Every structure is written in structure tokens, then in C-alpha cells.
Amino acid sequence: MKWLIDSDTSKLEFVREVEEESGIKIFACYQCSKCSAGCPIAFEMDYLPNQIIRMAQLGMKERVLASRTIWLCAGCETCTTRCPREVDLAAVMDALRIIALREKVKPSERDVQLFNKIFLSTVRKYGRVFEGEMIGRFNISSGHLFKDIFKAPKLLKRGRLKIFPALTDVKKMKDIFKGTEDI
Amino acid sequence: MKYAYFPGCSLHSTALDYDESARAVAKALDVELVEVPDWTCCGASPAHVTNTFLSLSLPLKNLQSAEKISRQMVVFCAACYSRFKFAEKSLAENQIKEKIKKIINLEDIPEVKTRHFLDILINEIGLENVQNRKKQDLKGIKVACYYGCLLIRPPKVAEFDDPEQPSCLDNLVEILGAVPVSWPYKNECCGASLSLSRTDIVLKLTNDILQDASEAGAECLVVACPLCQANLELRQKDINKKYRKDFSLPVFYFTQLLGLALGIDKKSLGLHRAMVSGDFLLKEKGIA
Numbered sequence: 365m366k367w368l369i370d371s372d373t374s375k376l377e378f379v380r381e382v383e384e385e386s387g388i389k390i391f392a393c394y395q396c397s398k399c400s401a402g403c404p405i406a407f408e409m410d411y412l413p414n415q416i417i418r419m420a421q422l423g424m425k426e427r428v429l430a431s432r433t434i435w436l437c438a439g440c441e442t443c444t445t446r447c448p449r450e451v452d453l454a455a456v457m458d459a460l461r462i463i464a465l466r467e468k469v470k471p472s473e474r475d476v477q478l479f480n481k482i483f484l485s486t487v488r489k490y491g492r493v494f495e496g497e498m499i500g501r502f503n504i505s506s507g508h509l510f511k512d513i514f515k516a517p518k519l520l521k522r523g524r525l526k527i528f529p530a531l532t533d534v535k536k537m538k539d540i541f542k543g544t545e546d547i
Numbered sequence: 548m549k550y551a552y553f554p555g556c557s558l559h560s561t562a563l564d565y566d567e568s569a570r571a572v573a574k575a576l577d578v579e580l581v582e583v584p585d586w587t588c589c590g591a592s593p594a595h596v597t598n599t600f601l602s603l604s605l606p607l608k609n610l611q612s613a614e615k616i617s618r619q620m621v622v623f624c625a626a627c628y629s630r631f632k633f634a635e636k637s638l639a640e641n642q643i644k645e646k647i648k649k650i651i652n653l654e655d656i657p658e659v660k661t662r663h664f665l666d667i668l669i670n671e672i673g674l675e676n677v678q679n680r681k682k683q684d685l686k687g688i689k690v691a692c693y694y695g696c697l698l699i700r701p702p703k704v705a706e707f708d709d710p711e712q713p714s715c716l717d718n719l720v721e722i723l724g725a726v727p728v729s730w731p732y733k734n735e736c737c738g739a740s741l742s743l744s745r746t747d748i749v750l751k752l753t754n755d756i757l758q759d760a761s762e763a764g765a766e767c768l769v770v771a772c773p774l775c776q777a778n779l780e781l782r783q784k785d786i787n788k789k790y791r792k793d794f795s796l797p798v799f800y801f802t803q804l805l806g807l808a809l810g811i812d813k814k815s816l817g818l819h820r821a822m823v824s825g826d827f828l829l830k831e832k833g834i835a
Contacts, residue, residue: 385599404736408748436745439592440736441700445710452701461596479744480593484601491587493556502743512743515781522820524561533585533608536651540608543650544600 375423382420386459392449393417399443399453409433410472413443413453420456434460435473475506488541491532495525548671551613551620551659552580555627555773556588561781562624562773564817568802569623569664571816575809576672576680580621583613589630592740600643604650606634607657614657623664623802625772626739629697631661632704663698665715665771665801666707674722682810684724686832690804691765692716692727693756694734695775710734716769716801723808730763732756739774746785753778754790766828767797769804776800780823797825807834 382390393414400412410432411419419428428434434457443453464471471477479502486498496516503511519525558566573580586609595602610631613620622628638644638656648656668677694713702710713734717727735756738749757779760768770776780798787794798821806816807829818825829835 404752405748438736438738438740440696442736444701458596462598465597475744476741480597483593484597487588493588495560499743518822519561523563524820526560530559533587536608537587540604540651541601544598544604547600547646
């Protein structure tokens with residue numbers, strides 16, 4: 365891969381944005397690649413975790429935010445645990461996703477973000493996760509209509525799936541969601 | 548000992564057996580668990596990848612309710628545990644504390660410490676004490692103890708076991724009479740948060756984990772997280788289909804094996820709710 369790096373592409377503003385959102389000094393990274401060596405999802409990523417950090421250091425905002433990597437990170441914390449420079453990569457990945465959402469960049473892993481959105485909307489509505497509705501809505505929105513539905517009867521029989529949501533503290537939940545969105 | 552108990556969403560649905568066995572075991576060990584009133588979701592992964600304030604406010608709301616019961620709150624789900632510990636750390640150091648207090652209308656941050664039940668078991672009750680109460684030996688059943696991620700990582704947050712060579716589950720099953728197998732995949736990720744959105748990735752990761760456990764000679768797995776359990780057990784049939792395997796490895800919660808050793812009946816431990824039944828294995832070993 366050949367990228368042109370000039371004074372224009374190495375904008376420090378993006379670095380500041382990432383550091384502010386994550387609370388992590390990304391220039392501490394010296395590219396040892398230990399994070400990528402231990403990453404369980406690396407095989408599916410378009411850029412390895414250490415490459416994402418390097419690109420972020422160089423201010424390559426568009427490419428980073430459009431990557432599949434930032435959505436595929438499972439948050440397993442292996443990289444964060446092993447980094448010799450205490451770069452909390454899992455926190456940086458969170459920050460990159462948050463920035464991508466804020467700037468309305470289309471997520472390269474559509475279903476991952478779709479799931480997150482539907483998960484939070486059921487929590488907002490009922491106070492707790494309601495799997496039945498969550499999976500139904502996810503399947504319809506993602507187009508994978510029959511995904512996992514054959515598990516439902518077996519789970520119902522074993523009492524491992526609820527038919528009705530457990531409405532809990534709904535007003536307070538609504539206030540919290542509203543309050544955090546307004547910041 | 549009286550603790551506030553935060554079950555979390557999974558323990559009231561797909562992991563009902565974890566909730567049942569957790570309560571049964573706590574009772575047998577004279578630990579009083581009082582459910583946090585009006586508890587709500589901790590936000591799990593979707594919250595912290597979407598909005599930092601939301602990911603801290605949701606745990607904090609629950610800690611506020613827990614404070615009415617005890618200064619210590621027990622969780623069994625590794626993912627909830629992680630979210631509460633993250634909140635605890637961030638709110639102690641960060642300037643966002645003031646903003647969060649406004650969002651949930653708080654005067655002070657509740658002083659409640661979150662602990663995983665394994666931590667209580669080892670550091671409060673003590674394994675020796677557990678061993679003294681043993682009524683049934685686990686008769687050399689070979690167990691692969693699977694720690695996954697959030698129970699042990701990152702160590703600054705999870706705090707109670709080694710992130711690379713964890714041993715708490717191994718030590719526990721050993722005193723119960725089981726044989727923990729040595730296997731390198733004990734702390735590999737199962738892909739939890741991608742379970743619905745990128746099931747293909749999860750199937751690859753869990754296939755590798757089950758393969759490694761199986762090669763190490765394990766007859767079953769033991770876990771301390773409902774998401775690990777769902778990926779390894781609920782999806783075992785899918786793994787077999789995709790990778791042409793014939794895994795039939797029961798995935799127990801540590802509370803279920805502990806419960807059996809304490810002489811609690813199988814039904815109270817929710818063992819009948821398993822998709823990959825452990826009945827055959829337990830019968831074969833002569834564990835009632």
C-alpha cells in the first residue's frame with residue numbers, strides 16, 4: 365500500500381479529537397504491533413489495530429473512520445492489557461466509533477452498528493434487554509429474516525426466552541438517555 | 548454476609564440457569580443476596596461504543612439503588628462486572644463526574660463496590676471453607692475452565708486474577724474433585740458482542756475454543772459469563788454444522804458445578820435448561 369503523507373494529511377486536529385474523546389495519548393505508540401499479534405478479530409479486519417493507531421497519528425481521519433476495523437473490534441481488551449506503552453486501544457476504538465457516529469460517517473460494518481442501535485433502543489424503551497423484540501427487529505432491518513429463529517422454540521421450552529418485556533424504571537431510563545444525548 | 552445482587556438482563560432470560568444456580572449456591576454458603584430494586588440494563592457493549600456518558604450513567608443509576616441495600620454489590624455476569632468496574636474507575640478520576648451527576652440527578656456518587664461472585668468466593672468465603680462444605684465429589688470430571696475476556700481484562704479494571712494465566716476457576720473446580728485441563732485458549736475471546744451481527748466471526752472463534760478444549764481432553768467447559776455460555780453452548784450446533792464437527796461439550800456455569808458439589812439438586816441449579824445436556828456425562832461419572 366502506498367499513501368501520500370504531506371503536511372496536509374498529517375493534520376493534528378484529528379489526533380486532538382481522538383485523544384480528547386478517548387483520554388489516551390496515541391503518540392505513545394511506537395508500532396511494536398503486539399496489539400495486532402494478539403487480536404482475535406485481526407483476521408477479519410481491513411487494517412490491523414497498530415495500523416489504525418499509525419493512521420490516526422498521521423491524521424488520516426477519513427480512512428480511519430471508514431475502516432471496518434473500528435466496528436469489528438469486539439472490546440476483548442487483549443491489546444489494552446498487553447500494550448507496553450499503555451495505549452488503551454480498546455478505548456481508542458470506542459472513541460473512533462463515537463467520532464464516526466457524531467460525524468455521520470456511514471459504518472462500514474452496517475450490521476454491527478444496527479445491532480448496537482436496536483439493543484439500546486429496547487433498553488431505552490423497557491429498561492432491560494428484551495431479546496425477542498431485539499432479534500426480531502434486527503432480523504427485519506438487516507434483511508436476515510430467519511436468522512436464529514429456529515432456536516426460539518427450544519429456548520422458550522427451556523424458559524430461556526421471555527415472551528413479554530419486563531418494564532422497569534422506564535421514566536428514569538428515558539431521562540438518562542435524553543440527558544446523555546443532549547451533552 | 549449481605550450483598551446487593553445485580554442479576555443483569557441475561558440472567559433473567561437466556562441465562563436463567565445461571566441466576567437459579569447463583570441464588571442456590573449463595574444460600575448454601577450463607578451469603579444473603581438481595582436483588583437491587585428496579586435494576587436496569589448496565590448498557591453492555593452497545594453503550595460504551597456509542598456514548599461515554601450513557602455507558603457511565605447506566606451503571607451509576609443501578610449503584611444508586613444498590614446503596615440502599617449494601618455497600619457491596621455482587622454480579623455474576625462478566626460483562627456487567629466489567630461495565631460497573633469501568634464506571635467505578637472513571638467516576639473516581641474523571642472530571643465528567645460532575646456532568647454525570649447532573650444527568651441522573653445525584654448529590655454524591657454512591658460508594659458501592661462491585662464484586663464478581665468468584666472474588667467473594669475466593670477472598671471472603673475462602674476455598675477451604677467451600678471444601679469443608681462439600682457433600683459430593685466431582686469424581687475426576689475433566690473440565691476446561693474458560694475465562695474469556697472481561698472477567699480478567701484489563702487487569703486494572705477486573706482486578707482479581709491474572710490476565711494471561713488466570714487460575715481462580717481452575718482452583719475452584721480442583722477442590723471440588725474435578726480435574727482442570729491445561730489449555731491455551733482459556734482466555735481467548737468468544738466474540739461476544741458480535742454474536743448477532745457477525746455470527747460468522749463468533750462461530751470461527753468458538754470453534755477454535757471448543758477444538759482446543761476437546762484436544763486437551765476436556766469433557767465439559769465451565770464459564771462465569773452468560774455471553775460466553777451462549778456463544779459456546781447455544782451455538783454449538785451451528786458450529787458443528789459449519790465446521791463439520793461433532794462437539795457435544797456441556798458448558799456449565801461455575802455455580803452449577805459448585806452447586807452439585809454442595810449437594811444441591813439438579814433442578815434447582817437449572818441443569819434441565821441446557822441445550823447441550825450434561826445429564827449423560829454426570830450420570831456416567833456417577834454424580835447425582
